[in-house]
Amino acid sequence: MLLTRYIPCLLLKGAGLVKTIKFKNPKYVGDPINTVRIFNEKEVDELIFLDIEATPQGREPNYKLLSEIADECFMPLAYGGGIKTLEQAKKIFQIGIEKVVINSAAHNNLKLIGDIATIYGTQAVIGVIDVKKSLFGKQEVVSNSANTKHKFTPEAWAKELVKAGVGEIMVTSVDMEGTWEGIDVALIKRITDTVNVPVIAHGGAGNAEHLKNAVRSGGASAVAMGSMVVYQKKDFGVLINFPDKKVLEKI
Amino acid sequence: MITIINYGMGNLGSVQNMLKRIGVATKITSEIKEIEQAEKILLPGVGAFDAAIQKIDELNLRSVLVHKAVEQKVPFLGICLGMQLLTRSSEEGVLKGLDLIPAQTIKFKFDNDPSLKIPHMGWNFVKQNNPSKLTKGFNEDYRFYFVHSYKVVCDKNENSILKTNHGGEFDSAIQKGNIFGAQFHPEKSHKYGMHLLTNFSKI
Numbered sequence: 056m057l058l059t060r061y062i063p064c065l066l067l068k069g070a071g072l073v074k075t076i077k078f079k080n081p082k083y084v085g086d087p088i089n090t091v092r093i094f095n096e097k098e099v100d101e102l103i104f105l106d107i108e109a110t111p112q113g114r115e116p117n118y119k120l121l122s123e124i125a126d127e128c129f130m131p132l133a134y135g136g137g138i139k140t141l142e143q144a145k146k147i148f149q150i151g152i153e154k155v156v157i158n159s160a161a162h163n164n165l166k167l168i169g170d171i172a173t174i175y176g177t178q179a180v181i182g183v184i185d186v187k188k189s190l191f192g193k194q195e196v197v198s199n200s201a202n203t204k205h206k207f208t209p210e211a212w213a214k215e216l217v218k219a220g221v222g223e224i225m226v227t228s229v230d231m232e233g234t235w236e237g238i239d240v241a242l243i244k245r246i247t248d249t250v251n252v253p254v255i256a257h258g259g260a261g262n263a264e265h266l267k268n269a270v271r272s273g274g275a276s277a278v279a280m281g282s283m284v285v286y287q288k289k290d291f292g293v294l295i296n297f298p299d300k301k302v303l304e305k306i
Numbered sequence: 307m308i309t310i311i312n313y314g315m316g317n318l319g320s321v322q323n324m325l326k327r328i329g330v331a332t333k334i335t336s337e338i339k340e341i342e343q344a345e346k347i348l349l350p351g352v353g354a355f356d357a358a359i360q361k362i363d364e365l366n367l368r369s370v371l372v373h374k375a376v377e378q379k380v381p382f383l384g385i386c387l388g389m390q391l392l393t394r395s396s397e398e399g400v401l402k403g404l405d406l407i408p409a410q411t412i413k414f415k416f417d418n419d420p421s422l423k424i425p426h427m428g429w430n431f432v433k434q435n436n437p438s439k440l441t442k443g444f445n446e447d448y449r450f451y452f453v454h455s456y457k458v459v460c461d462k463n464e465n466s467i468l469k470t471n472h473g474g475e476f477d478s479a480i481q482k483g484n485i486f487g488a489q490f491h492p493e494k495s496h497k498y499g500m501h502l503l504t505n506f507s508k509i
Contacts, residue, residue, distance in 0.1 A: 058430065058449065100429055
């Protein structure tokens, strides 16, 4: 039986790793290469790296750094941030990264997803849905590091992404991200009820119970974790860590 | 020395990185002359069946690969799509496979259970079906990273060395003499993958 995947989601800013809260206040948490080495030892299922500056700065991925990361990585690896063209995606795959994560580019050019999937397969493309509550409490799809709002619902966008050719969808709750307060299970459920591709739940995971809720009640195929794998505890210092296998098996 | 066939499909960097880590020398090539000299051959691959076969035929590699595998009997390992290419045909395409192991490649089909996803993507366990040098020392808790929408079905049980369950069992590693195939990605499967590649390097 296929195992649920638990995926550290690591944020790149410059050449360092940072952790944000609700997509804001990035705090330095360490060096990406060392961190990959630690996650190798811990035999984590998969890694996602997101460059949080690439799109806002309008620049391409940092291929040199990604190549150094990929060389150290003996597990599946996904990268997102600043990918706008098929050529850029090709470079990412050539480095030895097997999945690209597409968010903002899909809003500007949905065809990009199909162009990548036709050559590399749908499993090589993760579509992202970032969701944020508006002032009136309505959950809206956002992109460009939550700076751009979109009119459609998360469900509608999920359908569009699948139609365009993504093999997986990562749903991030901007409001929960970095809070340790739990994953927005209702939001995850809305997406898993709508589409049949695997859904990665992201934003707010703080303990094993949160992971369990996302999987059992939300129907997520995978959970992405940020704070809980880079900090010792909430409001404590940096400690690259990963939940014990036995704890995860019980989920 | 393991010769990795570069026909333009797949993640050669990762395979090479892991072999380097376990101390095995590699050469990546698409040159017929270099392949003729190979002591061991690794055929990687990610993507579509017909696209891969087309590229192999464009580079005129089919006959040298078959010769090395069948006549010279060098240890030969196909990974992921590279394993599917060892079969005679695939439902993914119309072109003829390398036909080195009596098996065919068919699509996963789940009509009634939405919890079974295609592609079969993620970590899954393997069960020893027939003993093999490739899987020597594997335990019950061995798991590997899979990504595929098509599965291999051997004609005969004797060629199936590992089985994996995804809506029913399929052949996740196959063997005929010196020719091996692994459906999963050892290069992305931590110490489990290192174990398999170490075994292969010692055959």
